[in-house]
Amino acid sequence: MGLDEKVQAARERLDAHVREMVEWHFNPESGCKFWLDHAAKLDFDPREKIHGYDDLRILGHFEDEWLRGGPVRRWVPKALADQPLYVFETGGSTGLPKSRVNIRDFQTDYELFSDTLSDETFPRGADWLMLGPTGPRRLRLAIEHLAQHRGGIAFHVDLDPRWVNRMIKAGNHQGLQDYKDHVTDQGLKILRGHDNVQCLFTTPKLLEALCEKVSLSKLGIKGIFCGGTEMNAQFNRFAREELVPGVDFIPTYGNTLMGLACCKPYDPADNYAITYYAPAPRAIFEIVDPDDPERLVDYDEVGRVMLTTLTKEFFMPRFLERDEGVRARPIEPYPWDGVTNLGLLTQLSDSVVVGVY
Amino acid sequence: MLHIPVLRRGEPYRSLNVNVLKDIRTGEPVTEVSQANPGLIVRDLARVGEARRELEAFSVAELLEICKRAADLFLNGDLPVGDDSQSPDDYVRGLSATTGLPEALARKNMTKSHYVLDEMETVLGGLTRGLDLEILDRGWGSQQGRRVSYRRETDVLGAVLPSNSPGVHALWLPAIPLKVTLALKPGRQEPWTPHRIAQAFIAAGCPRSAFGFYPTDYAGAGEILQRTDRCLLYGDTTTVSKWRAKPGVQIHGPGWSKVVVAGGEAERWQDHLEIMAASVADNGGRSCVNASGVWTTSNGRAIAEALAERLAQIEALPLDHPDAKLAAMPSLEAAQKLSDYIDARLGAGAEDVTARFRPEGRVAEAGGCAFVLPTVIHCADSSHELAHAEFLFPFVSVVEVERDALLERMGPSLVVSAVTDDRELMQEILTATNVERLNLGSMPTSHVSWDQPHEGNLFEHLYRQRAIAGPGIAA
The missing domain is CATH 3.40.605.10 (Aldehyde Dehydrogenase; Chain A, domain 1)
Incomplete structure (x- = not known):
């Protein structure tokens, strides 16, 4: 099948998935209180009007403010009400954190992601170190599940990003350095004490801090999965050329609302530019005009990321992210639109302190 | 590129x-x-x-x-x-x-x-x-x-x-x-x-x-x-x-550099007008050694008027003009914003004395650039916010204070040009902890001797x- 046909097939799969999810979330037998209440205020029945992805437009844009505060059970689909529940926070730099309930989505997301990892550099049965934000986030459980799914054990060291942001705001440079040392020292103890740790998840800042102290390849690390707001082409290059040459370095973009996007496989022709593809049809993003989100920008043009999440656990149509990037063409393994050079939305970048950890 | x-x-x-x-x-x-x-x-x-x-x-x-x-x-x-x-x-x-x-x-x-x-x-x-x-x-x-x-x-x-x-x-x-x-x-x-x-x-x-x-x-x-x-x-x-x-x-x-004119020299202020003007406007007023204050024990009003008249002669000129003396602001909006900031603080004892000498206003355009023109404020109150302000263009507040209060009220200074015949005051300035570089006598604050330490x-x-x-x- 050529790429065009794959794109067409993926699109048909997306449209069918949209119909299935809309039926699920707006059916009083299976849907959650939030969406059923929302539907009651509409002058149409979404199940009748929405036949594919493009029709989601009539629902407008999801507002993440709806996720602030409780009761969180209003988000639990009736058909899943008897399942064990997780709640994960997102944001939290300002005001009351936003929460998303989760049942098994994070496990599914990371199992799908696992399929994209190389068995040579992320060996089956190898153990993992996760050095990054744990706490009330999805990430710790997700990485642990990824390790377990691949037959390994995950060791954890926590980093509290809200504390880091507090120190940055206070200009407490020494405190920041001490905290970074505190976190990396714990990580190094694990790496030195457990021979089978061959895979690492961490943030760009912590990767730098670790590499200041040791050679990760000498300590047996073969694959690194790295995510965070500092990730960009220059960091990708710096990591591959200088920090961890010879180690498989996989940048990722994920969040509690979407799940985990995959990175286009490394190709020297890209000059280290990072392109992400959402895990369609469970989530999909479009790159839209920041001043007119109804307009998709052309390929190779910069726009705002508009994210749609479509799982049985969570329905989030057309949410405008705080991120922008270049609209990228579909590729063989991911025959739908991607985004290159993802970064904080220019309009916001002066006013938001994010993730300098 | x-x-x-x-x-x-x-x-x-x-x-x-x-x-x-x-x-x-x-x-x-x-x-x-x-x-x-x-x-x-x-x-x-x-x-x-x-x-x-x-x-x-x-x-x-x-x-x-x-x-x-x-x-x-x-x-x-x-x-x-x-x-x-x-x-x-x-x-x-x-x-x-x-x-x-x-x-x-x-x-x-x-x-x-x-x-x-x-x-x-x-x-x-x-x-x-x-x-x-x-x-x-x-x-x-x-x-x-x-x-x-x-x-x-x-x-x-x-x-x-x-x-x-x-x-x-x-x-x-x-x-x-x-x-x-x-x-x-x-x-x-x-x-x-x-x-x-x-x-x-x-x-x-x-x-x-x-x-x-x-x-x-x-x-x-x-x-x-x-x-x-x-x-x-x-x-x-x-x-x-x-x-x-x-x-x-x-x-x-910030430098908060100052010219101090005191005692008998404050009566002979006309003799020092040029060094005051140079202190404020040399290098487009962009340096930390440029004076943002003239502190005097008498004749504050007269000094402010004369300095305003003198500095108002500096025109906005294109950046490639051989006589250009003012640096451009990043944009017209930035120039206007800075000018508005000053306006919002006038009154309550602070007056823009330059206004009279440049009726077209404080913001000017030339050669595709926006400028904020030299501005002299007369501050009757030495604690006024503008008496302690510093901006990236020739801006100075002229403040008259009693001799005994001068050193304490003027706050920290990177450079002080002390023009005074008051020996005791000179001695007090020499021993003051809030003065970094010190020029004794009639000399611009912007004068730098490279064989001397700087801050x-x-x-x-x-x-x-x-x-x-x-x-x-x-x-």
């Missing part, structure tokens, strides 16, 4: 993250500037010991020769910028286009850096009070019959530099002949001068590895400040306040006298 690279141990490095600087007149791109990611700076700083050893292989005398050659190359040479070659005119035009400094003032500042490089031996003589510089090569020696030895406090001097005036770069130049390597973070709009100085040094025979040149963001600047044992930090009050507590960071915040002595910042004794030392 022209590309200004990062310099890593003196080697050009093109980053995948670039910042484009635009001509403030047209918005047209002038140059790309490679941006160093913070981790790259950290990695380089970890290896700086090797570079210092290469520099230390030279004697101070050899490095002074290199300074002389670098002086000439900086002023007259064609020097590399990325893959291109930069003539002195290219440098002046680029600098003027992205910072708004008139070309004539850019050239004048070039001569300052040239002078310091060319006369480095005199400059070091001033900073070390005449130390036999071979002592730094040998490690110890005799000075006036006493054994002396100095310990270098760092392998690298970090410098987080401003964009306001290229003259400030003269201050870190002595580091090289003092055998300390550099990690420079240029101001966002002004990568031009530190890059050109580094290239002049390299072309003059200085080891390339002595130069780290890192255009970067706030986090990158933080790494330089955090990880160098000695550093210079230029910035506004908010920026510098977060680093005051860290030892080894020498702070260069801290760089030699003392980089070296510390150590006790030395023992049979291994010949008398």
Whole structure:
């Protein structure tokens, strides 16, 4: 099948998935209180009007403010009400954190992601170190599940990003350095004490801090999965050329609302530019005009990321992210639109302190 | 497009993250500037010991020769910028286009850096009070019959530099002949001068590895400040306040420089009008040594009126005009915003005396640029906010206070030109803890003697006298 046909097939799969999810979330037998209440205020029945992805437009844009505060059970689909529940926070730099309930989505997301990892550099049965934000986030459980799914054990060291942001705001440079040392020292103890740790998840800042102290390849690390707001082409290059040459370095973009996007496989022709593809049809993003989100920008043009999440656990149509990037063409393994050079939305970048950890 | 690279141990490095600087007149791109990611700076700083050893292989005398050659190359040479070659005119035009400094003032500042490089031996003589510089090569020696030895406090001097005036770069130049390597973070709009100085040094025979040149963001600047044992930090009050507590960071915040006219000289104020005008308006009022206050014990109103009339003659001219004396603001909106900020604080004892002499208003346009015209405020109240304000254009508040309250009320000052026949007051100023540089007599605050320390002595910042004794030392 050529790429065009794959794109067409993926699109048909997306449209069918949209119909299935809309039926699920707006059916009083299976849907959650939030969406059923929302539907009651509409002058149409979404199940009748929405036949594919493009029709989601009539629902407008999801507002993440709806996720602030409780009761969180209003988000639990009736058909899943008897399942064990997780709640994960997102944001939290300002005001009351936003929460998303989760049942098994994070496990599914990371199992799908696992399929994209190389068995040579992320060996089956190898153990993992996760050095990054744990706490009330999805990430710790997700990485642990990824390790377990691949037959390994995950060791954890926590980093509290809200504390880091507090120190940055206070200009407490020494405190920041001490905290970074505190976190990396714990990580190094694990790496030195457990021979089978061959895979690492961490943030760009912590990767730098670790590499200041040791050679990760000498300590047996073969694959690194790295995510965070500092990730960009220059960091990708710096990591591959200088920090961890010879180690498989996989940048990722994920969040509690979407799940985990995959990175286009490394190709020297890209000059280290990072392109992400959402895990369609469970989530999909479009790159839209920041001043007119109804307009998709052309390929190779910069726009705002508009994210749609479509799982049985969570329905989030057309949410405008705080991120922008270049609209990228579909590729063989991911025959739908991607985004290159993802970064904080220019309009916001002066006013938001994010993730300098 | 022209590309200004990062310099890593003196080697050009093109980053995948670039910042484009635009001509403030047209918005047209002038140059790309490679941006160093913070981790790259950290990695380089970890290896700086090797570079210092290469520099230390030279004697101070050899490095002074290199300074002389670098002086000439900086002023007259064609020097590399990325893959291109930069003539002195290219440098002046680029600098003027992205910072708004008139070309004539850019050239004048070039001569300052040239002078310091060319006369480095005199400059070091001033900073070390005449130390036999071979002592730094040998490690110890005799000075006036006493054994002396100095310990270098760092392998690298970090410098987080401003964009306001290229003259400030003269201050870190002595580091090289003092055998300390550099990690420079240029101001966002002004990568031009530190890059050109580094290239002049390299072309003059200085080891390339002595130069780290890192255009970067706030986090990158933080790494330089955090990880160098000695550093210079230029910035506004908010920026510098977060680093005051860290030892080894020498702070260069706002100058709040002042002309003090007191006693009988305050009666003869007309004799000092020119030095007051020069203090305020030299170099477009952009330097920390420009006066933002004239503090007097009498005739405040008359001084303000006369100074206003005199400074109102300075016109807004295009940046390439040979007589241009004012630097342009980044945009008309920025100029208007600054002007509105001042207007919002007038009244309550503060009056813009210049308004009468320039009926068209404080904001002007010329040659595609916006300017804020020189402004003289008469402050009846010495605690008024504008009596303690400082802006990046010729701005001065004239404040009349009682003699006994003067020193305390005027607050901290980088430079004071003290024009007074009041011997006791002069003595009080000499012993005051809130005055850094001091000119005694009728002299502009903007006058700089390069053989004198500036806001801290760089030699003392980089070296510390150590006790030395023992049979291994010949008398």
